[in-house]
Amino acid sequence: MTKNPSNSDSILVRSIGMDARKEAVFRMAFKMFTRRHYQLLDLGDTQASAVTIIDVDGAEGMAIAHRLHGEQPEQRILLTSVSPQADSMFPVLQKPIRMETLFPALELLLNSSPALGKPAGRSSATVMPIRPEVAIPALSTPPAPSPAAATPSVSKPGVAPRPAPLLRPEEIRHFNPQAGLLGLLQVIRRDQSSAIIVDSQQQVILRLDPMADQAILLSDDEHLKSLAREEYPRLQMRAPNNTDVPAHASTRRLTLQSLLWQMGAWTADGRLSQNLQIHAPVQLKQWPNLTRLTMLPDALRLAAFLARSPASPALTVKMLRVEPHDLFNFLAAADSLGLLRYNTAENPDNRIQPVAPNAPMPAEIPAAKRSFLGRLLARIAGL
Amino acid sequence: MREDNKIIFTGPVGVGKTTAISALSDIPIISTDAQASDMTLNRKGHTTVAMDYGVLKLDESTKIHLYGTPGQERFDFMWDILTTGGLGLILMLDNTRPNPKKDLHFFLHAFKEFIADVPVVIGVSKTDVQAQPQIAAYVNMLPEVTADLRMLNPIPPIFEVDGRNKDDVKNLVMALLYSIDPGIGDQL
Numbered sequence: 001m002t003k004n005p006s007n008s009d010s011i012l013v014r015s016i017g018m019d020a021r022k023e024a025v026f027r028m029a030f031k032m033f034t035r036r037h038y039q040l041l042d043l044g045d046t047q048a049s050a051v052t053i054i055d056v057d058g059a060e061g062m063a064i065a066h067r068l069h070g071e072q073p074e075q076r077i078l079l080t081s082v083s084p085q086a087d088s089m090f091p092v093l094q095k096p097i098r099m100e101t102l103f104p105a106l107e108l109l110l111n112s113s114p115a116l117g118k119p120a121g122r123s124s125a126t127v128m129p130i131r132p133e134v135a136i137p138a139l140s141t142p143p144a145p146s147p148a149a150a151t152p153s154v155s156k157p158g159v160a161p162r163p164a165p166l167l168r169p170e171e172i173r174h175f176n177p178q179a180g181l182l183g184l185l186q187v188i189r190r191d192q193s194s195a196i197i198v199d200s201q202q203q204v205i206l207r208l209d210p211m212a213d214q215a216i217l218l219s220d221d222e223h224l225k226s227l228a229r230e231e232y233p234r235l236q237m238r239a240p241n242n243t244d245v246p247a248h249a250s251t252r253r254l255t256l257q258s259l260l261w262q263m264g265a266w267t268a269d270g271r272l273s274q275n276l277q278i279h280a281p282v283q284l285k286q287w288p289n290l291t292r293l294t295m296l297p298d299a300l301r302l303a304a305f306l307a308r309s310p311a312s313p314a315l316t317v318k319m320l321r322v323e324p325h326d327l328f329n330f331l332a333a334a335d336s337l338g339l340l341r342y343n344t345a346e347n348p349d350n351r352i353q354p355v356a357p358n359a360p361m362p363a364e365i366p367a368a369k370r371s372f373l374g375r376l377l378a379r380i381a382g383l
Numbered sequence: 384m385r386e387d388n389k390i391i392f393t394g395p396v397g398v399g400k401t402t403a404i405s406a407l408s409d410i411p412i413i414s415t416d417a418q419a420s421d422m423t424l425n426r427k428g429h430t431t432v433a434m435d436y437g438v439l440k441l442d443e444s445t446k447i448h449l450y451g452t453p454g455q456e457r458f459d460f461m462w463d464i465l466t467t468g469g470l471g472l473i474l475m476l477d478n479t480r481p482n483p484k485k486d487l488h489f490f491l492h493a494f495k496e497f498i499a500d501v502p503v504v505i506g507v508s509k510t511d512v513q514a515q516p517q518i519a520a521y522v523n524m525l526p527e528v529t530a531d532l533r534m535l536n537p538i539p540p541i542f543e544v545d546g547r548n549k550d551d552v553k554n555l556v557m558a559l560l561y562s563i564d565p566g567i568g569d570q571l
Binding site: 024025028031213284285286287289290291292295300301302303304305307308319320365370372373374375376377379380381383 | 388406407434436439441445447517518522536538539540541542543544549550551553554555556557558560561562563564565566567
């Protein structure tokens with residue numbers, strides 16, 4: 001007895017040849033599908049089902065389907081299999097099963113005559129085997145961006161965007177990342193040798209072990225911040241010994257990476273590194289490990305933007321509407337960890353890498369989706 | 384807006400996918416857990432046999448579905464059904480596993496069609512238990528592991544995470560959203 005799906009709140013589905021895990025997947029798929037209410041019957045439930053889904057990859061194979069069809073000729077049957085079943089008299093869903101093929105197949109089946117085609121000839125209502133439609137992104141080659149004007153794909157801002165910050169090149173201040181405390185830290189990172197940094201009174205400020213990625217701080221943040229902003233602080237670096245850190249001393253421990261990141265931002269203090277030019281592209285080699293570093297303003301979106309493709313600081317300000325001082329601090333912090341690529345005569349290995357010609361290009365985000373993503377972002381941020 | 388917006392959490396057994404989803408979900412997580420019956424027993428007593436499900440509500444009619452895949456490799460046939468309508472993939476790796484590079488390769492390839500269209504973010508857990516490999520090592524593994532893949536974001540975020548830390552999970556998801564469109568934050 002086949003239940004008429006149009007007169008029922010639930011469309012009852014029976015599964016055959018599946019273990020509990022496969023059935024759980026179908027249950028979840030039915031739960032996710034809101035247009036119609038499908039319900040998978042439990043084993044032993046004697047209610048009549050509207051459809052029976054049979055996995056024919058088991059030991060009995062197609063014999064189960066033929067047996068059921070012989071016993072219940074009116075039963076609608078849908079098969080699942082990893083292999084095409086070209087000669088099947090029943091519609092087949094080829095694995096892996098996808099939502100976009102499962103539910104259209106069920107709809108077709110429910111709207112067709114219960115007595116499906118017989119081997120002698122299929123009726124026009126027969127649901128043909130369905131292959132999963134795998135969306136392959138177009139391989140079209142995007143126009144290559146010119147190095148100086150690479151324009152990453154960022155949708156136009158939606159409602160109530162931030163006002164575009166003003167960027168006056170003549171007002172940009174620069175700093176030298178090789179000088180001062182940051183410069184000393186860069187040397188220690190580069191040489192991978194342990195060191196201490198002392199001030200003019202020979203007081204230990206930092207003890208650093210680059211091999212272990214460890215920094216012991218014997219100075220508070222305010223003092224370090226003020227030292228970072230001095231271009232020529234009276235600091236010395238020397239090899240450590242066992243008495244550098246007295247047992248009773250108040251210390252804090254950080255990873256050297258965290259210290260470098262923070263010192264990079266403090267040293268920049270809203271200034272652009274003199275290694276960078278406002279209209280020359282920069283690129284992230286990799287994302288900073290932002291869950292274990294001080295979260296600088298807009299760091300996540302700046303990382304996403306600059307990891308996607310090269311862009312100049314000027315273009316980044318324009319596209320993301322970030323404050324220039326926040327961008328400059330982020331760039332200094334990333335550069336202190338060696339995460340930036342930019343073209344310099346001194347370091348040809350660090351040149352900007354061209355975008356791979358077959359790399360998928362992010363699609364333009366429709367305004368509605370962009371608005372949705374913005375709401376989702378705000379929701380996550382507020383958790 | 385469609386109601387089938389999903390974020391997929393994947394990764395090996397015991398990495399913390401269920402905990403991460405719980406940190407975001409507005410409803411008690413629906414888990415299809417069962418007693419582990421194989422090698423999984425060595426890592427935890429219960430494991431996710433089918434999948435985990437949580438919901439993040441934007442309003443009465445708009446939901447984000449959060450799915451956690453089963454960790455065991457033999458259940459990979461189930462994963463395709465999850466990915467339709469997905470916003471992106473969050474891959475969580477366990478630094479204490481014997482071969483995290485193999486895990487990275489396995490999961491990125493298992494979702495290779497998905498991550499050609501949507502971004503992936505990678506969270507490495509249990510770095511407090513086992514410090515090596517460091518994040519830089521995962522970065523160095525990527526070119527070889529993904530040489531035959533087309534990824535929407537070939538330079539994905541790789542963060543240290545603790546699934547029990549809500550901020551870590553939030554940052555993973557926010558990095559995923561910004562990877563879709565870095566411009567969305569200009570309205571915040």
